[in-house]
Amino acid sequence: MTAPPVRAAALTRLLAGTPVLARVDLTVAAGELVVLLGPNGAGKTTLLRVLAGLLRPSGGELLLFGVDVRRGADAVRGRLGYVGHESACYPDLSGAENLAFYAALFAVPDARARVDELLAWAGLGAVARRAVRTYSRGMQQRLALARALLHRPALLLLDEPFSGLDPTGAERLAARLAALRAAGCALLLTTHDLARTAPLATRTVVLHRGRIAWQGAGDAAAIAAAYRAAVGDGD
């Protein structure tokens, strides 16, 4: 049996002595799309950054693809894709140059064709040679998503991926996420847009004050009710 892409047990992250994540237990299996909900400051971004290897866990255990990140994070990094609040693309390079740069770092085979394919998917083919500095917020978000997909990751961590996207871009992303899930990719994404993500999700996890307050499946109305019960006013 293959190890799940994410298995966290009692995962804790302290910030200046305060637990931002407090003993979080979370497993994400291949082919699952898990949506993380929670009020501002609940620890959603911190959890994604710990899973992406950008923050070290302060306690607990974290296995990615069965590998303990404290000992072998380098071995699994090539299998995960991450999109944070910012694009991680260099503003003075063009969209195509940014993707080519990351394709080289990830040793993507047939990189040029893959870059062109993803630029076309992101609707950025016409502006591929323009500096990213000139892109709108939505265009930068689409470029960031293309960057994260370059190396066909088996685990995709997305922090509010729909933010900044216009309706067409959001639909295109939703279709891509559904296709990735169907292909066996594990996805974990944060959002405040329940209506958009509930139909895609196999499971929703509500994080509150660094702890998992609720998890389950259902339609948007059921999840919204569970969210209100778990979080209250969200303070």
Added chain:
Amino acid sequence: MRAALTILRKDLRIEWRTKESLSSFVVLGVLLLVVFTVAHDPTPAEAPALAPAVLWVTFVFTGILGIQRGFLLEREHDCLAGLLTAPVDPAAIYAGKLAANLILLGVLQAIVVPLIGLLFHVELGAVLPGLVLVLLLGTLGFAALATLFAAVAVRVRAREVMLPLLLLPLLVPVLVGGVKATQGVLAGGLAGAADALGVLVAFDVIFATAGWLLFPYVVRD
């Protein structure tokens, strides 16, 4: 090595396009040299004695700006997260950034050294090979340490102040070694600079090894 070269090419491409580090090098470097010249107003006889100290002070203060810029580049749009989530040894990121800094500092020296010769009446032609060796060794030590500390400083709030504060005390051996070695080379060639060159080599090895080993720990939160 492949990742380090990729990062080096990316940094040089951005610098070629923006000229941000180079323009600050030229403006600050020339300004410092002019200030030193006017402040000391040295006679042609005493000017060469001042040249080594002026050269290294100008080089270090100007170089700090450029090296800091190299990491601010990674902070903008959280590009560092892009590098750190790639399957790349953080030591390769260090090597790529260090190589880019060495090239930019080499360009800085190509501007500053002839100006020193001109303003401080130093005949550079005969001593140039020895001087190039001293500059290479001094630059390596400086860049190795500054690249490491720039990665630390870029993550704190008072980063513009923090880099010089962290860096300058530890740079003293390289600065002293560089000044002494330059004095020796200008006075009588490489033979006169042997001891100082030994100091530079020792600190190059220490700082480059420390940077290589410690960078993976300082670059992540």
